Amino acid sequence: MARYEVCPVEELPPGSMRIVPAGATIVGVYNCGGEYFALEDRCSHDDGPLVEGEWEPERCTVVCPRHGSHFDLRTGRPLSLPAYEPVETYGVVAEDGMIYVEVAD
Numbered sequence: 001m002a003r004y005e006v007c008p009v010e011e012l013p014p015g016s017m018r019i020v021p022a023g024a025t026i027v028g029v030y031n032c033g034g035e036y037f038a039l040e041d042r043c044s045h046d047d048g049p050l051v052e053g054e055w056e057p058e059r060c061t062v063v064c065p066r067h068g069s070h071f072d073l074r075t076g077r078p079l080s081l082p083a084y085e086p087v088e089t090y091g092v093v094a095e096d097g098m099i100y101v102e103v104a105d
Ligand code: FES
Pocket: 043, 044, 045, 046, 047, 048, 049, 064, 065, 066, 067, 068, 069, 081, 082, 083
């Protein structure tokens, strides 16, 4: 497991997100009402740039900009077609004032 720095805690308040490189992948890190979640920037339907899509902090969902599937940020599961498989999710930790995302090596 590798840990990658995201940003200081104060730079990711509730309702905000960051896109960061994490090794060979790109990850979107979200703050939904004080809870952190992270998704891979690759839609399970057709490899669309998922975390570049609009997201709704209140519902904790993101919309794939390519074909419009909604995904639950908590689980990575799609909530609407055409995607039907989950996307990769990652652990997020806040430690000593910094946020990190944890990605398998
Ligand atoms: S690539 Fe995301 S819904 Fe098609």
